[in-house]
Amino acid sequence: MPGTEFERERQRMLREIEADMRNCASATGRGTLSPRVIAAIESVPRHRFVPPGMQSSAYENRPLAIGLGQTISQPFIVALMTDMLDPGPEDVVLEIGTGSGYQAAVLARIVRQVYSVETLPELARTARDHLKRLGHRNVEVRVGDGHQGWAEHAPYDAIIVTAAAPEIPPALLDQLKPGGRMVIPVGLRHATQDLALITKGADGEIHRRSILPVAFVPLVESGSG
Numbered sequence: 374m375p376g377t378e379f380e381r382e383r384q385r386m387l388r389e390i391e392a393d394m395r396n397c398a399s400a401t402g403r404g405t406l407s408p409r410v411i412a413a414i415e416s417v418p419r420h421r422f423v424p425p426g427m428q429s430s431a432y433e434n435r436p437l438a439i440g441l442g443q444t445i446s447q448p449f450i451v452a453l454m455t456d457m458l459d460p461g462p463e464d465v466v467l468e469i470g471t472g473s474g475y476q477a478a479v480l481a482r483i484v485r486q487v488y489s490v491e492t493l494p495e496l497a498r499t500a501r502d503h504l505k506r507l508g509h510r511n512v513e514v515r516v517g518d519g520h521q522g523w524a525e526h527a528p529y530d531a532i533i534v535t536a537a538a539p540e541i542p543p544a545l546l547d548q549l550k551p552g553g554r555m556v557i558p559v560g561l562r563h564a565t566q567d568l569a570l571i572t573k574g575a576d577g578e579i580h581r582r583s584i585l586p587v588a589f590v591p592l593v594e595s596g597s598g
């Protein structure tokens with residue numbers, strides 16, 4: 374598929390995302406995406422983050438398998454979660470669950486620095502490779518257990534967790550800046566989870582708001598895979 378074709382497909386995907394945003398507005402409290410999120414989705418070549426045989430499906434508004442039982446999230450969910458983080462150009466963001474690297478690339482177009490933790494070394498390697506080829510110098514990927522966050526670079530302006538946890542890992546709450554925002558699917562494996570927006574007040578107090586029912590792969594406990 375030639376590059377211009379991919380660009381057209383990407384525009385079509387964006388229109389579908391925008392329709393989903395409008396349809397879910399009563400639940401999410403926002404019917405439109407911020408201009409910087411739109412610009413990021415418009416500019417990241419999702420087809421470069423999916424396995425070679427799946428490029429022609431790359432701009433369908435649905436999750437796709439990326440191997441090892443993992444998925445690249447649905448574009449609407451990527452856009453919604455990015456928007457909920459309310460990211461700014463000076464922000465330092467932590468992502469848990471690098472997967473394909475697509476979400477990290479979207480964030481990297483908006484913020485100053487992205488740190489991303491992935492438990493599967495093979496996925497971390499592929500994601501690093503994709504990000505490097507696209508010239509992203511402001512994303513670092515580390516292999517590790519996301520429950521622990523990435524203490525070295527904390528605190529973060531925003532944290533995005535792209536796998537579901539039954540409870541919010543305490544280390545992640547600790548590593549969030551006062552005034553910071555976290556988006557995380559909370560719930561059990563094989564069940565509908567609650568996409569939650571967590572905000573930390575200037576006084577360190579934690580607030581939680583439910584945004585939407587979602588279905589994510591689980592955040593695995595270290596040692597279990």
Ligand code: SAH
Nearest residue numbers: 445470472473475476491492519535592593
């Ligand atoms: N953000 C990704 C999609 C993530 S799918 C993208 O844009 O493509 C969820 C990812 O979380 C998978 O790659 C999975 O291996 C990873 N994961 C699961 N448990 C984890 C853990 N404890 N720590 C870090 N990553 C984890």
